[in-house]
Amino acid sequence: MKRALSLIGAAVAAFLGSSAQAETLSIATVNNGDMIRMQKLSEHFTKAHPDITLNWVTLEENVLRQRVTTDIAAKGGQYDILTIGTYEVPIWTKQKWLMPLNKLGANYDVEDLLPSIRSGLTTDGTLYAAPFYGESSMVMYRKDLFEKAGLTMPEAPTWAFVSDAARKLTDKKAEVYGICLRGKAGWGENMAFLSAMANSFGASWFDMNWKPQFNTDPWKQTLTTYLGLMKDAGPPGASSNGFNENLALFQSGKCAMWIDATVAASFVSNPAQSKVADKVGYALAPDTGLGKRSNWLWAWNLAIPASSKKGDAAQAFISWATSKDYLDLVAKEEGWANVPPGTRSSLYANAEYRKTAPFADLTLKSIQAADPQHPTVQPVPYTGVQFVAIPEFQGIGTAVGQTFSAALAGQTTADQALQTAQTIATREMTKAGYIK
Amino acid sequence: MARAATNRKKLVVTLVAWTIGIVIFFPILWTALTSFKTEAEAVATPPTFLAFHWTLENYTEVQQRSDYFLHFWNSVVISVGSTLLGLLVAVPAAWSMAFVPGKRTRDVLMWMLSTKMLPPVGVLIPIYLLFRDFGLLDSRIGLVIVLTLINLPIIVWMLFTYFREIPGEILEASRMDGAGLRDEILFVLLPMAVPGIASTLLLNIILAWNEAFWTLNLSASQSAPLTAFIASYSSPEGLFYAKLSAASTMAVAPILVLGWFSQKQLVRGLTFGAVK
Numbered sequence: 001m002k003r004a005l006s007l008i009g010a011a012v013a014a015f016l017g018s019s020a021q022a023e024t025l026s027i028a029t030v031n032n033g034d035m036i037r038m039q040k041l042s043e044h045f046t047k048a049h050p051d052i053t054l055n056w057v058t059l060e061e062n063v064l065r066q067r068v069t070t071d072i073a074a075k076g077g078q079y080d081i082l083t084i085g086t087y088e089v090p091i092w093t094k095q096k097w098l099m100p101l102n103k104l105g106a107n108y109d110v111e112d113l114l115p116s117i118r119s120g121l122t123t124d125g126t127l128y129a130a131p132f133y134g135e136s137s138m139v140m141y142r143k144d145l146f147e148k149a150g151l152t153m154p155e156a157p158t159w160a161f162v163s164d165a166a167r168k169l170t171d172k173k174a175e176v177y178g179i180c181l182r183g184k185a186g187w188g189e190n191m192a193f194l195s196a197m198a199n200s201f202g203a204s205w206f207d208m209n210w211k212p213q214f215n216t217d218p219w220k221q222t223l224t225t226y227l228g229l230m231k232d233a234g235p236p237g238a239s240s241n242g243f244n245e246n247l248a249l250f251q252s253g254k255c256a257m258w259i260d261a262t263v264a265a266s267f268v269s270n271p272a273q274s275k276v277a278d279k280v281g282y283a284l285a286p287d288t289g290l291g292k293r294s295n296w297l298w299a300w301n302l303a304i305p306a307s308s309k310k311g312d313a314a315q316a317f318i319s320w321a322t323s324k325d326y327l328d329l330v331a332k333e334e335g336w337a338n339v340p341p342g343t344r345s346s347l348y349a350n351a352e353y354r355k356t357a358p359f360a361d362l363t364l365k366s367i368q369a370a371d372p373q374h375p376t377v378q379p380v381p382y383t384g385v386q387f388v389a390i391p392e393f394q395g396i397g398t399a400v401g402q403t404f405s406a407a408l409a410g411q412t413t414a415d416q417a418l419q420t421a422q423t424i425a426t427r428e429m430t431k432a433g434y435i436k
Numbered sequence: 437m438a439r440a441a442t443n444r445k446k447l448v449v450t451l452v453a454w455t456i457g458i459v460i461f462f463p464i465l466w467t468a469l470t471s472f473k474t475e476a477e478a479v480a481t482p483p484t485f486l487a488f489h490w491t492l493e494n495y496t497e498v499q500q501r502s503d504y505f506l507h508f509w510n511s512v513v514i515s516v517g518s519t520l521l522g523l524l525v526a527v528p529a530a531w532s533m534a535f536v537p538g539k540r541t542r543d544v545l546m547w548m549l550s551t552k553m554l555p556p557v558g559v560l561i562p563i564y565l566l567f568r569d570f571g572l573l574d575s576r577i578g579l580v581i582v583l584t585l586i587n588l589p590i591i592v593w594m595l596f597t598y599f600r601e602i603p604g605e606i607l608e609a610s611r612m613d614g615a616g617l618r619d620e621i622l623f624v625l626l627p628m629a630v631p632g633i634a635s636t637l638l639l640n641i642i643l644a645w646n647e648a649f650w651t652l653n654l655s656a657s658q659s660a661p662l663t664a665f666i667a668s669y670s671s672p673e674g675l676f677y678a679k680l681s682a683a684s685t686m687a688v689a690p691i692l693v694l695g696w697f698s699q700k701q702l703v704r705g706l707t708f709g710a711v712k
Contacts, residue, residue: 026657028656031668031670031676032673032674039501040501055656057656057660059652060667060671061671061672062672063652066653067652070564071564074568075568076564077573078574188672242672243673244674247675248481248675252481254481267675273475
């Protein structure tokens with residue numbers, strides 16, 4: 001009996017035993033086309049660095065955010081390289097959670113990184129995360145529908161023009177809607193769009209004393225314009241539409257205009273996915289003449305936890321993945337259309353890239369038009385265009401997003417939604433100690 | 437007349453059962469169908485039901501990109517391991533509660549159940565820190581322990597309910613025949629409670645297989661089960677629904693097959709003692 005028990009014990013131990021830990025770099029990343037491509041091409045890196053092996057952990061964006069935040073806050077040391085957004089970088093740098101990237105090599109050419117992207121990743125002149133791909137937002141529109149309606153889209157439209165055109169282009173019987181915009185609640189969903197839109201109307205999240213600004217006129221104009229436009233010219237059920245839902249609508253020919261991430265341009269112009277691939281035009285995100293456009297700025301970046309013991313190897317990988325040579329490698333292996341955009345000036349000077357990507361110029365202009373250090377018309381105490389780079393923003397942003405999404409669904413009025421947003425934001429900012 | 441009424445009743449009940457069955461199964465069927473579509477067809481409006489270009493490209497790509505068998509094996513180890521470990525603790529616990537109840541047995545049972553009412557995220561950081569200090573992060577053994585603890589209340593409750601259906605006199609008789617406590621549990625109680633134990637086992641394997649909070653938060657690359665495999669195909673920026681569906685189908689297929697083959701035991705166990 002004893003022997004049998006010890007045998008069972010040994011079998012259970014073998015069954016449960018965890019795998020041997022190899023000396024490897026563990027990389028946490030999001031699931032999008034560019035990252036998956038990097039994973040595929042990483043054999044070029046491991047060939048050049050035979051002493052380094054790579055372990056990939058790919059997760060959905062929100063799961064990844066929760067996972068890596070827990071790990072870095074608890075100093076769990078599960079990852080050597082993290083994929084984080086422009087929202088996290090300044091906050092985590094302030095917490096001293098990130099390792100300065102000062103060993104990227106002589107050939108890295110930091111100066112080539114687009115200034116607006118680089119500025120959000122730099123603290124006191126030191127780079128704490130390297131951009132892998134960057135994006136802004138812009139208008140994607142149907143050239144054929146505009147032509148049919150006798151309208152011409154300017155390269156830099158105003159909200160007045162976009163609103164007017166959207167109403168004219170709407171043909172609800174034919175299920176063609178003038179404009180598709182995000183409505184799904186979330187700080188990175190509808191609030192990314194609405195915060196950027198508010199910037200162009202002269203609104204801001206907070207004033208210099210961190211007092212929420214939802215009770216001001218610019219916010220009222222922003223929300224009433226948005227709600228009115230979506231009611232008259234938006235698709236039904238817009239309050240549950242995020243990037244993917246609008247992408248599906250636009251690709252199937254149901255939207256005359258869509259304002260969203262510049263990365264969408266490569267999807268909607270791809271004939272394998274999009275029914276309207278050859279009919280798409282691009283323009284800058286609209287403004288109201290106040291000096292700020294309604295486009296956001298986002299980048300997915302690679303960073304190293306300050307506690308990592310494999311800093312040198314991790315920097316070697318980051319240097320490879322965000323280098324000019326990597327862009328050339330992708331171009332060689334998968335074509336210029338698949339090169340991760342929005343990080344390096346040299347890419348936009350490349351004639352071959354510009355030929356393959358007709359949206360390249362506007363993507364660059366959109367990125368350049370966004371200034372995360374000075375995102376609003378009035379001065380504000382925070383950085384970030386479509387977010388506020390403070391740890392409390394995720395919670396507040398999502399709660400406010402829910403009230404605006406409810407207003408879009410017709411459950412509350414614009415005034416009620418703004419009042420609720422003001423109450424939520426004031427309460428949370430007071431609790432967090434920003435408002436004394 | 438009576439027969440006609442019975443037949444009509446039977447027909448109605450059958451129809452209702454089929455309708456409910458189809459409604460419950462439809463999302464799984466839709467996921468399986470989507471996994472054979474191209475990405476463009478997966479989001480086409482109006483959606484196509486069967487008349488689309490069937491393709492296996494999503495499965496090929498998922499297979500190329502991820503190590504399905506590693507995730508599958510992790511899922512097997514974690515779900516089976518945590519259930520067996522749970523049973524090892526729960527059988528004696530349920531025995532004592534069912535046959536030698538004390539003054540506070542009911543309170544203990546309720547307290548155990550109340551731990552299930554705590555939102556898991558509330559204890560994420562303390563557990564994470566414990567795992568870090570014990571070197572259990574991203575290990576299968578760590579996940580086995582945490583899932584055992586999480587499912588233990590359910591296992592104890594289920595076993596307790598089954599054991600209470602067994603007359604205490606039978607155990608008494610075995611004791612009079614000279615059986616010790618171990619023999620009484622191993623050779624008298626357990627064989628009589630096999631249907632109950634089987635359904636507890638199956639239900640807990642399913643629960644552990646589907647558990648997606650702790651398995652995602654405490655694993656990285658080595659111990660990540662199929663829940664992490666699915667999460668790696670979900671994306672808020674990019675239409676990868678067909679690939680996500682292929683990954684989901686591959687993740688649920690094993691447990692679906694297990695449930696299919698063991699449905700008799702499951703139903704028998706869940707209704708054990710209900711008709712006396």
